[in-house]
Amino acid sequence: MNQFTRFLDGDRLSRLFTIPKVNMTDIIEIIIISFIIYHLIKLIKDTRAWMLFKGIIVLFLVATIASVFRLNTILWIFANTINVGIIAILIVFQPELRRALEQLGQRNFLASIVQFEDQKDKGERFSNFTIDELIKAVYELAGTKTGALIVVEQDIKLTEYERTGIPVDAVVTSQILMNIFEHNTPLHDGAIIIRNNRIVAATCYLPLSDNMKLSKELGTRHRAALGISEVSDSITIIVSEETGKVSISIGGNLIRNVNGEYLKNKLQYIQKKSIDVKKFKLWKGRQKNEKSTN
Numbered sequence: 001m002n003q004f005t006r007f008l009d010g011d012r013l014s015r016l017f018t019i020p021k022v023n024m025t026d027i028i029e030i031i032i033i034s035f036i037i038y039h040l041i042k043l044i045k046d047t048r049a050w051m052l053f054k055g056i057i058v059l060f061l062v063a064t065i066a067s068v069f070r071l072n073t074i075l076w077i078f079a080n081t082i083n084v085g086i087i088a089i090l091i092v093f094q095p096e097l098r099r100a101l102e103q104l105g106q107r108n109f110l111a112s113i114v115q116f117e118d119q120k121d122k123g124e125r126f127s128n129f130t131i132d133e134l135i136k137a138v139y140e141l142a143g144t145k146t147g148a149l150i151v152v153e154q155d156i157k158l159t160e161y162e163r164t165g166i167p168v169d170a171v172v173t174s175q176i177l178m179n180i181f182e183h184n185t186p187l188h189d190g191a192i193i194i195r196n197n198r199i200v201a202a203t204c205y206l207p208l209s210d211n212m213k214l215s216k217e218l219g220t221r222h223r224a225a226l227g228i229s230e231v232s233d234s235i236t237i238i239v240s241e242e243t244g245k246v247s248i249s250i251g252g253n254l255i256r257n258v259n260g261e262y263l264k265n266k267l268q269y270i271q272k273k274s275i276d277v278k279k280f281k282l283w284k285g286r287q288k289n290e291k292s293t294n
């Protein structure tokens with residue numbers, strides 16, 4: 001708090017305007033900090049936190065002006081509320097902070113540094129059979145305007161959301177998928193989660209996105225699909241009950257009205273990515289073995 005008061009002090013502020021000596025470490029620090037700020041802004045843009053972020057900037061400007069003109073009462077209020085403000089920000093920004101930390105912990109990001117426990121026993125992810133069955137079911141459901149929400153897990157485990165549903169543990173086939181989403185059946189509500197080549201759970205509840213740009217004509221099914229794509233690297237397929245159109249959500253984006261070919265390309269991309277990771281792991285394993293035998 002004292003540091004903040006000292007920072008707001010007019011003399012200190014005027015000293016800020018003297019040109020300091022810049023060395024190599026400063027440049028590296030500036031690059032790192034710019035990188036972090038850029039990614040933080042990217043993460044919170046289009047969410048509720050964006051408005052709050054703008055509000056904080058306005059408050060910061062008011063504090064700077066108060067400091068320059070020595071408006072002591074305003075400075076006193078700022079200095080005495082900053083601690084509470086930080087705690088309030090942590091509470092309000094909690095989903096965004098969580099998302100940021102989850103993305104930081106993504107295996108793609110850290111794969112080359114840390115070998116995670118749950119990475120070890122991962123079976124084959126996504127066979128051609130699974131892709132074909134998924135596409136077949138999705139477009140048959142679309143043809144009959146049967147609503148569906150299918151989350152395909154990638155690197156970030158969706159165990160937390162899986163627990164909200166009913167365990168299924170079945171091989172992905174078009175018949176099972178169509179059966180699950182059949183109207184007035186016990187499993188049709190909510191989302192199913194697919195891990196590798198298996199449907200792990202049905203009737204799962206997904207977090208709803210608070211993206212303000214989402215079209216008003218879309219309801220909670222699409223909002224839930226967008227929500228899960230904001231907190232994980234999953235790809236979610238949505239079949240609209242109203243229009244029979246197929247959309248996908250990935251990385252906080254909703255791509256509407258996709259055709260079978262587009263969907264197949266996306267799913268094949270995931271498949272290829274997992275094969276590449278597997279090859280990389282095999283290569284790493286082989287290197288380890290070679291080292292230990294030498």
Ligand SMILES: Nc1ncnc2c1ncn2[C@@H]1O[C@H](COP(=O)(O)OP(=O)(O)OP(=O)(O)O)[C@@H](O)[C@H]1O
Nearest residue numbers: 147189190191205206219220221222224240241242
């Ligand atoms: N948080 C959620 N998690 C999982 N599924 C959800 C969630 N919220 C809603 N759903 C599913 O969405 C259905 C309601 O869809 P709604 O009509 O509101 O959405 P929509 O986006 O307009 O989709 P549609 O075009 O199919 O009507 C629910 O019956 C439920 O199956």
